Amino acid sequence: MKRKADIADVQAKSRLLQSKGIQVGMFIMLGYDGEDVSDIEATVDHLKRSNPDVFLTTVAYPIKGTKYHEAVADQVYSGLHWAERTDRDLGVAGRYSVEFYDHATRWMVSEVNLHKLRQAGSRDLARMARLLVNARRGRLGMRRTVDQRDTGNSPDPAGRGWDAESRATEAW
Numbered sequence: 174m175k176r177k178a179d180i181a182d183v184q185a186k187s188r189l190l191q192s193k194g195i196q197v198g199m200f201i202m203l204g205y206d207g208e209d210v211s212d213i214e215a216t217v218d219h220l221k222r223s224n225p226d227v228f229l230t231t232v233a234y235p236i237k238g239t240k241y242h243e244a245v246a247d248q249v250y251s252g253l254h255w256a257e258r259t260d261r262d263l264g265v266a267g268r269y270s271v272e273f274y275d276h277a278t279r280w281m282v283s284e285v286n287l288h289k290l291r292q293a294g295s296r297d298l299a300r301m302a303r304l305l306v307n308a309r310r311g312r313l314g315m316r317r318t319v320d321q322r323d324t325g326n327s328p329d330p331a332g333r334g335w336d337a338e339s340r341a342t343e344a345w
Contacts, residue, residue, distance in 0.1 A: 180219055187223040196226040203277060204232040204268055206245055210319060213277050220285045224292070230281060232274045236260045250325045266325030273318040280311025 187197045201216060220228060235242035235249050237260075242249070248266040251258050264271075287304035295301060 270321035276314030283308035
């Protein structure tokens with residue numbers, strides 16, 4: 174995604190707002206065309222440096238009428254009938270797989286939250302251990318699936334319907 178934001182400025186503004194008692198939230202979108210692992214690593218580094226109070230993640234989905242949709246229109250697919258789906262149910266063939274992004278999200282969330290606990294001097298060793306294990310599982314999952322691409326054949330590119338037991342075993 175092309176933003177005209179300066180990363181150093183965002184990080185400085187985050188610290189300034191927090192120093193005034195204002196909470197900072199960030200919304201991170203993964204999955205844009207041309208993204209690679211180094212971009213995801215840079216995003217994790219940015220989150221650690223910015224230290225937002227809250228951050229949310231999603232994998233980018235093409236919304237009709239946006240430049241992103243125009244750029245990937247010939248790669249957009251869904252396994253659902255148009256009357257049953259939303260924009261979030263659209264996949265983009267050719268980018269990393271849904272499984273890869275599940276692992277990347279797991280790594281990002283766990284790694285950043287572990288960093289926050291360390292910075293705060295937390296002594297909650299059990300929570301820190303869980304986050305460390307989850308961060309490593311996410312990172313290993315990324316390495317295992319980095320060569321997988323979304324082929325456009327997934328019946329559910331958004332991951333809807335993936336039962337909790339499978340998600341716990343395979344990604345979370």
